[in-house]
Amino acid sequence: MGSELEPVHQAEIVTELPAPRTNDEHLSGETIADLKRSIADNTDRAYKRWWRMAITWCEREQRTALPMTGQTVAEFIGHLMRSTSTTTGKPYSPNSLDQALSAIRTAHFRAGFEGQPPTRAARELIKVHRQDRAKAGWRPRRAKAVTLDVLRLLLAQCDPNSLSGRRDAAILVLGYGLMGRRSELAAIQISQLAISEDWVTVFIPMSKTDTNAKGEDVDVPRALAPDIDAGRIVALYLEGLREFGVVDGPLLRCIHARGAVGKGMSAAAVGEIVKKLAKAANLTDAERTTAHGLRAGGPTDAAERGVPVPFIAEHGRWSKNSTQVLAYVRPADKRRNNPLLPHKPRT
Incomplete structure (x- = not known):
């Protein structure tokens, strides 16, 4: 009686993985459009504004915008900490910096750089910004509750x-x-x-x-x-x-x-x-x-x-x-x- 385990022929052994195909990392225009719709319109508009600001800053500072390094992200957030909004004329709030960081990560994701860029240093800077504002006596001004x-x-x-x-x-x-x-x-x-x-x-x-x-x-x-x-x-x-x-x-x-x-x-x-x-x-x-x-x-x-x-x-x-x-x-x-x-x- 023969063995139930049949011998494997040498030709059946895969010694190399097949080369990736050029389309494996490609997203169609329709898929990209659908992914963009996953974010609310107001948020998407805000993200686009932040991303345009980031690109402009990178060009001026001769840094690469896509993909960004963690150091570049941190420097951009540091720049915003010391800047004022052209819309309100006031310094950017920590919440605004959080949104700018989300905009950068979203732009990278849409461009195929999922999980990038590193943001730990940038988040530490935003924490410092919150602490500095608190020490300066700043208090959040929330909308008045309509009771x-x-x-x-x-x-x-x-x-x-x-x-x-x-x-x-x-x-x-x-x-x-x-x-x-x-x-x-x-x-x-x-x-x-x-x-x-x-x-x-x-x-x-x-x-x-x-x-x-x-x-x-x-x-x-x-x-x-x-x-x-x-x-x-x-x-x-x-x-x-x-x-x-x-x-x-x-x-x-x-x-x-x-x-x-x-x-x-x-x-x-x-x-x-x-x-x-x-x-x-x-x-x-x-x-x-x-x-x-x-x-x-x-x-x-x-x-x-x-x-x-x-x-x-x-x-x-x-x-x-x-x-x-x-x-x-x-x-x-x-x-x-x-x-x-x-x-x-x-x-």
Whole structure:
């Protein structure tokens, strides 16, 4: 009886790996375009600005932009630390330097240099920049949280008899109720909206934390407060749109001077509406009252009521480990659990 193991002929032994083919590291134009769409438009535009700045700096300093060495990246970040923004006239913040670093890594990835360039030295420099600013007395200026009290003042500036006033009121209650990003508000389609007896439900097809675009329904209570009926506010706006024959497409629309309904609004336009209302309401720190303040207002009020962080994070589509949502929750927690508050006797 022969062995079950047959001998291997010498010719079958592979002694050399085949040479790589020229197409193995090639990406088609279509694939590159799809990869670019993986980054939000606003972020992509910012990345392109930083990358253009990096290329210009490299040319001036006679350094190679692609691929960069770790030393070149560190020198560029060091240059930004000592520079001022041509847009704001102020020194670049550590967050801006973080974004510049992300832009450089993204440019390298798109060019086929995955995992490059080394960034450890650059990140250490950004840490030093944060420490220097803290020692100089700098404090972060966050958007003013639009809590319910502020929301009432802004709603008072919205004319319910005009379509633009109804739209502005809808922006406010949906921004607060969804804890929504400007981009999410601008992207809402009429077909994604449902109003029931107790809820205004909005389908969010994708978000920054839903990178696989599974989508989710977000329920906003109609009664945001006893005197704020979100369902009625949104329904009045939809009724006004129907009078102009608008029954589908973008929910938030540009309203022309003569009252005609235009195309959908951009995220930037949503932000301008909130700024305009804050100015009209003569709010303290009106310049800090932005659309992001609507996103911050809901978590702030919820934290004051003692709602657990995971529920707040889930509703607002933050990562469970998000430091941003904690920035809204921690002040309320600190006040509620302050060790110097008068002791309450047990009952």
